[in-house]
Amino acid sequence: MKYVELNSGDQMPLLGLGTWQLRGEKCTKSVKEALDIGYNHIDTADGYDNHQAVGRGIKKANIDRKELFITSKIKPENLHYDDIKADAERFLDELEIEYLDLLLIHWPNKKIPLKESLKALKEVKAEGLAHNIGVSNFTINHLKDAIKIYPDLITVNQVEFHPSLYQKDLLDFCQENGIILTAYSPLARGEVFQNDIIKTLADKYEKSASKLALKWLIEKDVVAIPKASSREHLESNFDLFDWELPAEAKEKMDALNEDNRIIDPSWAEFDY
Ligand SMILES: NC(=O)c1ccc[n+]([C@@H]2O[C@H](COP(=O)([O-])OP(=O)(O)OC[C@H]3O[C@@H](n4cnc5c(N)ncnc54)[C@H](OP(=O)(O)O)[C@@H]3O)[C@@H](O)[C@H]2O)c1
Secondary structure (H helix, E strand, C coil), rough: CEEEECCCCCEECEEEECCCCHHHHHHHHHHHHHHHHHHEECCCCCCCHHHHHHHHHHHHCCCCCHCCEEEEEEEHHCCCCCHHHHHEEEEEEECCCCCCCCEEHHHHCCCHHHHHHHHHHHHHHCCEEEEEECEEEECCHHHHHHHHHCCCCCCCCCCCEEEEECHHHHHHHHHHHHCCEEEEEECCCHHHHHHHHHHHHHHHCCCCCCHHHHEEEECCEEEEEEEEHHHHHHHHHHCCCCCCCHHHHHHHHHCCCCCCCCCCCCCCCCCC
């Protein structure tokens, strides 16, 4: 595993397991299998309705808690002060862990003052319930608002990011401000396998399209959290750490942006 350092000094694994749409036994099995393979970073959310299943997988893998990095997210409708304080406690009960490594605002919500949410999150951190605080689906303007309120609180922004949605301005802004970018849907939900340029590179360099897409991210110090449910996919996605991305592949994948946003719910604030 390779790591990036968060502004708290904590080390965040550059690869994690995404768990959206994994539920019940299947989720528990994938989490346990991933941890057995060597993953040490799991991404969940209240909205995925799988905290208990993730927690069971973690328990079954029987790994020292200090070796794990666990992220969860607060739903956008639960961003009032009291809701955040109650949610943080509830998440720990559901996951059966004593702290989260990272707690994110899942989506910005202009109906709830950001200042109120961040105050609660700062307290959750001070109380040790979450070691790091971050956000998800924040634009540069959302991040500027957050930084104005508490300059050093936000440590991660988790956004959709893959070669056909290469949000370079957002990545540059994050890196200039000490914020780690996490790429969700790093395989473009499977679309990387249909991209002709990535397919040609995959044939030429004998690396699958998914490996090239994940390697392209982690070489930029962008954290990748692919979701995978089969052992074959979990193992394939883990094979990233003992080879280099060919310069030609980096250059060609850097030029694939089409502003292809796959996750775009009607209530998102991407135009802010
Ligand atoms: N913050 C947010 O708002 C937000 C939004 C979306 C996602 N996320 C997070 O990001 C994670 C990943 O994103 P995602 O689930 O949207 O999509 P993704 O990781 O880009 O793609 C997942 C799909 O790729 C397949 N796959 C994985 N590895 C493969 C391989 N080696 N070969 C072939 N197919 C492979 C999976 O199939 P199998 O399941 O069959 O293995 C699944 O169908 C989520 O699970 C979630 O944790 C966060």
